[in-house]
Amino acid sequence: MKIDIHHQCTDHDSYRAARIKSLFNVEQGANVHITADLPIEDNDWQIGVIVGGSGTGKTSIGKKLWRGTSIHNPKWDKTKPIIDQIAVDGSIDDATACLSAVGLGTVPAWLRPYHVLSNGEQFRANLARALADEPERLIIDEFSSVVDRQIACIGANAFAKSWRRTKGKQAVLLTCHYDVLDWLQPDWVYDTSKNEFIRGRLWQRPSITFEIYQTNWQFWHLFEPHHYLKMPLMIAATNYVAVVDGELVAHLAVSTRPGLIEARACRLVVMPEWQGAGIGMRFLNQVCEHWLNAENRYNKPLRTIFHTSHPNLATALRRNPKWTQISGQLHGGRASRALTAGGKYGGHFRAVQGFRYLGADYD
Structure with missing residues (x-):
């Protein structure tokens, strides 16, 4: 595909135009010629x-x-x-x-x-x-x-x-x-x-590596504005943040179900400037793998369940072989049944979907 473009306008002869031509030894600026050969047919x-x-x-x-x-x-x-x-x-x-x-x-x-x-x-x-x-x-x-x-x-x-x-x-x-x-x-x-x-595809996407740190709720105020729910903090949760070159990029909180039957993860947030890089799922999987390998404060191997009403996160979890879907509700439970410190949950009309982490080596 050969492209030949010729832009033309009036060759102005005002005082300032003449002065500029003289100062910079430019004859005119009225003609622009652009050519390009793009073999993309x-x-x-x-x-x-x-x-x-x-x-x-x-x-x-x-x-x-x-x-x-x-x-x-x-x-x-x-x-x-x-x-x-x-x-x-x-x-x-x-x-x-x-x-x-x-x-x-x-x-x-x-x-x-x-x-x-x-x-x-x-x-x-x-x-x-x-x-x-x-x-x-x-x-x-x-x-x-x-x-x-x-x-x-x-x-x-x-x-x-x-x-x-x-x-x-x-x-x-x-x-x-x-x-x-x-x-x-x-x-x-x-x-x-x-x-x-x-x-030819000669360019390679740079790899993104991140470090995971265990923490508490001290960084949550930075992530909370980007989370789709406004809920009280989880009781007895262990918090994790993903860091790239010293910059906080993702957050996750993990608590346990009564009797230490399973872990429960929530409050997954990826900072807006890092959304779309694939960090969220990798971060979630790595934290859940740690818990499955007893790398938690209980020193006990626990599978992790995760609930979300975000449709695209649910789709990503269904595609991932490390996860299996365990529930799907069209709306939440009655608010009166679920009181927490500082607020209540339930009584909404979100389609909540639940998943369980099976692990990297699950067969």
Whole structure:
């Protein structure tokens, strides 16, 4: 695919324009010529990236890629929460799946209009809309340009994994940031600054390693705003946090059922900027494995049960061979039966699903 673009405007002759031409020895700025050779007609790819500095022609090339395919620019209604504007012709599970797939798993954010979200949340919401709309061909301009680089990289990784599941659909991302390439692992890259085309998945996603520390509720106030339930603290719980390079990224609390029959885990939270990196499930599994191996304050091997009403977390647990589903309720129990210190639980209409950790070596 050969692209030839010629932009032209009036060659202004005002005093300031003439002065600038004289000062910098520039004859004119009215003509811009951009050429690019992109051998992508074979369609044997899913993700391509056009990267380069500002003003090097990324957007112009993007507009000329496919006739009839414009740059993705979703419109958002300020009077509706984003959950009502994603997968509008599908089910609520379709909408939450798209949001979770791109790492926007903070439930309170789903209930806000787009314009009040943070830059990082808006970035992921736009990606969720792109997944939900399921276009055969997708072009996104200024990909990750206005967000923190941590959010950009994790969000890029989450989007790439989800887009590759679409099978046969193609996306071209236009960006001035080279740091997302390793996380996207694109099938091809065209660098407008170097006029260079590279084919083949030559980029490798950096590995994310984390350390687990046992603690108490002292860090919960940092995670609580991102948890979808407001409940009293668990009594006699052991808390764990996952840390990446000194940064708190995830939290989990574990207590026991009466008689030390089983452990019970809850309050799993992954910080928004790390959602979509796959840390949550790995963290949960490792803590549960510790308890199964008697690495707890009771020195007793205990299987762990875990309940959630988050539809996409439940889906992930069902897919994981280390877990088995043990229950599924359409609503909670009567609130009057379950009083706790400082509050009560039950009496809700959440679809709560329960799972038991079987272990890494379960046969």
